[in-house]
Amino acid sequence: MSHATDDAHATAAKSIEQKKEAATAIEGAGHESFSGKSVTINRPRADLFAYWRDFTQLPSFMDNVERVEILATDRSHWVVKAPAGKVVEWDAIITEEIDGELIAWASVEGADVTNSGRIEFRDAGERGTIVTATIAYDPPAGFIGKIVAKMFQREPAIQARRDLRRFKQLMETGEVATAARTAQQFAEEKN
Template sequence: MADDAPLAAAKHDKPTALAARAVTINQPVAEVYSRFRDFAAWPAFMENVVRIDVHDERRSHWVVKAPGGSNVEWDARITEEVPGKLLAWESEPGAEIPNRGYVEFRDAGARGTVIVATIDYDPPAGVIGKVIAKMFQREPAIQARRDLRRFKQLLETGEIATPAMNAKQFEEMGL
């Protein structure tokens, strides 16, 4: 029988690492939810997502960058959806990185919408895998914070800010 407790309180062995992040976006809830629900557009603001193939309204296939230049893949399904309020998912059995999570959308009045994203995942190789992912900046808690910030920029300004010059350009200039 599935544990229906919130992820932070659920009694289960796997997944094992919990990451929760929040951001306020100066847009109405309906707009934020609609844009977030468009999974095929996620690679535009999610740095490590190579692609998401949407199979239908509830199922999708994910390809994500992993430490060391490789990719990991899994199938996921939406487990609960309350339009404008909540979107929950879980990876299908056999996923390379078992994961589940939910995103809450809260009306913040004149400030727009607060998004709270909670991700629960089972890092490969346990704690060692999590440390390696952190070293390569591929750990989901780090990525969630960055991805939500980029999503905010995209919705509020229509673009994602990038540095004027990247590290390779500085290197080529001898700086």
């Protein structure tokens, strides 16, 4: 396999043709919003893929994901925080999977937030692995919903960047850095 040399995501392309090509790479390219983010993580591709593929582990670094329940090998149920204290839920199916390289998904009909996307893992030589998340979604309440989500920092494009940064921290250091002390830290200090 060749090594990637560019961390930039296809959504950052200058050419409209390249952006359209990136959009068609995920299910439901007709979604209202489209976002892609990449990060280089100093860990082997296989390790990162294995961690991500166990969807029940995703809440360990995805701030807005409350829980993911595995319903079948290719189907899961997601519970996610939304703006104003709301919670949204959906079932998702895996639409494509290449071991160690790619997981693509799409929400099933009736989802609170219609979405689809893919997570790709590419070798970056001695630097580790380039992890790219591409997400397409239809925000509830359309454009107004997207603005409200941005105000509450719950918009998927914002979250994708933050979640990938937390994934990098977790995979490289074993923990996600926070600015606040947790209840567990307070309990440990008392002992």
